[in-house]
Amino acid sequence: MARAFSWLQATAIAGAVALVPVATSASAAADSDTYHELETFMTVFNRIKASYVDKVDDKKLIRGAIDGMLASLDPHSSYVDAVDFQNMQILTTGNYGGLGLTVTMQDGAVKVIAPQEDTPAGHAGIKSGDFITHIDGKFIFGETLDEAISSMRGTPGTPIKLTIVRPGRDKPIDVALVREVIVTKPVKWEVKDGIGYININTFSETTGQDVRAAIYNITKSLGHKPLGYVVDLRDNGGGLLSQAIEVSDAFLSSGEIVSQRGREKDDIERYYAKPGDDAGGLPVIVLINSGTASASEIVAGALQDHHRALIMGDRSFGKGSVQTLLQLSNDSALRLTTARYFTPSGRSVQEGGIRPDIAVPQISDPDYKSRPVFRESDLRKHLVNEVKADNAILEEDTKPDPRFAATPDELKKRGVTDFQLYYALQTIGRLSRAPAVVKK
Structure with missing residues (x-):
């Protein structure tokens, strides 16, 4: 049975059986429009595969399409793969090597929601609303949120440098941190x-x-x-x-x-x-x-x-x-606002x-x-x-x-x-x- 979660809770559900109503003329017209849009999607998909300057992996294209579709709904609906499952488990059960930051993605940029108390991020003075633009000097704009999070996590005791853009500040702020074992003590x-x-x-x-x-x-x-x-x-x-x-x-x-x-x-x-x-x-x-x-x-x-x-x-x-x-599937799910x-x-x-x-x-x-x-x-x-x-x-x-x-x-x-x-x-x-x- 499905359970709702607030912000980061994850609970799987089994499939459900639905009764399919007899199609009316209005629903048939709607179905026709949907099929037409799907044909347009496949046309674009095939053109990209055939003509893009580099060879493109099918899975990458489909994942991008899914992410784009869900992003058009609201900021909290998303496709969840094995890495996402691991991230959610960490956030709800604790213990990982990292900085202690809760972040989100906004218009291709990583934005800080809140630093966790008594963590490297909290001690360094990182604040809600800060944008992280570089990790160890690498510009991360356009990367996925998972890629940015993976870069910030790592072996406890290893150094990392973040470049922060803070609204209201004229210049970016470089922050040197050392990863620690982040134990989620609620x-x-x-x-x-x-x-x-x-x-x-x-x-x-x-x-x-x-x-x-x-x-x-x-x-x-x-x-x-x-x-x-x-x-x-x-x-x-x-x-x-x-x-x-x-x-x-x-x-x-x-x-x-x-x-x-x-x-x-x-x-x-x-x-x-x-x-x-x-x-x-x-x-x-x-x-x-x-x-x-x-x-x-x-x-x-x-x-x-x-x-x-x-x-x-x-x-x-x-x-x-x-x-x-x-x-x-066994390693993927849909996180949907319901x-x-x-x-x-x-x-x-x-x-x-x-x-x-x-x-x-x-x-x-x-x-x-x-x-x-x-x-x-x-x-x-x-x-x-x-x-x-x-x-x-x-x-x-x-x-x-x-x-x-x-x-x-x-x-x-x-x-x-x-x-x-x-x-x-x-x-x-x-x-x-x-x-x-x-x-x-």
Whole structure:
């Protein structure tokens, strides 16, 4: 049976038997048009084989045609071969030699979605929205995404140089890195000022149970319940849909978490929370930014709609589509967008993303105002959301906010290197000190 995946989840399905209706005159005409287009395709195929300056491999031509056809649909539908399977397994189960980057292809260029925390890419200061133009001095524009990823991976301890083009910078940036063993550790936790801090980096096979373990271990380390929790989903590019549901369920005791809706009106699948809130009803703040995508947006949207958490930071990436992996052969499959997902209140995050309850800029980052932001709506052929919000107006900074007036240098002197996290912790602290409301 097919299962949907969010951003990078892969699950194969068996073939299905369909009833074939009797052709009508309209469908016959449509079939005739389709056959004509296929004849045109074969004509072009044969002309290339016969007349191109170099001999061309048939498989290369057909793969190019398939890739082009899927690219005309949306940025997330694609043909999956054995190498792609391996890449997806790495991203959902972890452990490889590389740099720790999540990347995509945009108009023939490799674009960074997010660097992974505590990896060579993260330490080198590579940022969301950067374009990688050269690897070890070789110009990679026009290469496939798989070729670029394969070049960046390699034996741990080996050096590599990337040339980065960053919008807003006049000159390219050369970054020297050393490959490391990238161990995908989906969840990290610690206690900060009596508050449980849970950093979720990706939604892989164990993320849900790791979050529950983090909640338990935070209480155990303190010897009592914390004041609340800060759940950090910043720069989390997503992962398994099932784990997004499990993480949401850890903070909810009832209600819908997410629904996915296909082409037909009655093609709706809903997922619900089970009884029991692992966090015991304590205050929760969820941090998001423009790198918070897909499965991360499911969690943020569910907790926001149920008023279970305060969402803080910047507007999220805005990927609200579901991909299903359809098996074609033993070593190939079709990753196809088959549904959109919706938050419990019926919101689609496609294009618009999740808007924070409290917009908190990362003022500890010196270039937070000038650095361009990369989101789903910037991708070519992205799915269009029928209901759009005017985010330009929502995000317009017309009045200075005294809460966010400090400069990076002033914050550094105060020992604040991550202002969004600092503000979230301060907010939880204020909530815990608030006097109880007594009803008379």
